[in-house]
Amino acid sequence: MRARPSFARSVAAAAASAVVVVALVFTAGGASAAPSYPAKMAALGDSITQAATTCSSLSSCPANSWSTGTNTTVQSHATRLRLAGDTGLVAYNDAVSGAASAALPGQAATAVSQGAQYVTIEMGANDACTSSVSTMTPTATFQANVTAALTTLRNAGTAHIFVASIPSLMRLYNLEKGSFSARFVWALLGVCKSMLANPTSTSAADVARRAAVQQRVDDFNAVLAAACQAVTTCTWDKGAVANYAFSKSEISTTDYFHPSLTGQASLARITWAVSPWVS
Template sequence: MLSDCPEASWSTGMDVDSLARQLLPNPQRRTWNYAKTGAVMADLPAQISAATAKRPELVTVLIGANDACQDTVAQMTPVADFRADFAASLSTLRRALPKTQVYVASVPDLKRLWSEGRKDAVRRQVWKLGICPSMLRDAQSTHERANERRDQVHQRVRDYNQVLREECAKVVLCRYDKAVHDYRFTSDELSKWDWFHPSKEGQQKLAALAYTEITRRDGGA
């Protein structure tokens, strides 16, 4: 059974060269991780509320893939609900901590994950265990209905990313990073347990992308 592994987190982990390790001289005493396996956007308001109690100088957000990864397309989180929960989370954070920076990563490209992984028999077998069924079910099928289903998931991810970009742009000191969606993750950067979540190498890459965006001098978008 998959479980949380905060020590390998791209944001705060100590087993990888995480964002916290790159930014802080003593990260173990000044970082907190409220991410949970399987979390969806509806969980973010509570996570943000818990984080604000620690009064961090930087909050990182990577969420949304699970909103698209449902049993069926119909069960994906509606875009309006996704927006409402994200906007509420940012509002809560900004009211409590007006000077705290926010880094928002884009939702990764799930369709590319399918396109690359479907060529490998081992990955296809693992995905049959129920990994992101809305996108990865019947991975080899090129039937019109299967293609339509994947296109709908792909579009929903694009819609989620648009929400993240738009809502982040309304908030002072918030940076949205489209590079996570654009990055072409390799096999080495995916977990060998589920061929879906990032491996340590993948977490390392996420940390590198975040560091690049956060330290840009132009202030971000």
């Protein structure tokens, strides 16, 4: 006659089986699946995303854009997605040179109409770069514009939204203020007067003016971070662009303000590193 297993052995075996089952359930349910590739993407923003000055003049050159550009030297987000296997990706560049945050809700609506499943946003430099400190966009207005745009994208079910921070205007000033060529071009073209006017002046008023402009940029970045973090499908760049120390080779010598071709490649690299497909 065969001996029956003891009660203790039966309980132990059952417990072990239960542990295995629970582990399998948690492994299957807890594993984070890689984000699906988008069929379409769109870039929102201003002249930075239009890659202005990277061709032969002050005009836009979207082929060199950090977001949707096709120039393999830049290795844009669109290029990296295609290289990763998203070969059928269609990319739209809806950014407009000179645009400020007031244009962002409309750009978001355009991206929705295009069926974009991945949307990048780089906006805010023109809200701080105005004729004077008094004409900068109020932070509350900037917040309303950004929130409206993200709400449009969220309500449309946009799968992935990426928000890049605004570059440091003070760092740009400090990098180029010693260059006669930069100072000449800034004055000739009236580039970002709120920050770059009277670049050699060390008067208390001018020092305070520059600090006020950079503070507004910092405030805008705080708005972008909070607004993005409130949307589950949005990825914030964690200040990657704001904290990046651009070198002179990464700044265009056409206006000593916009990213050069090398700068666009750097933007693509540092933002891709914190994109939904990497971070």
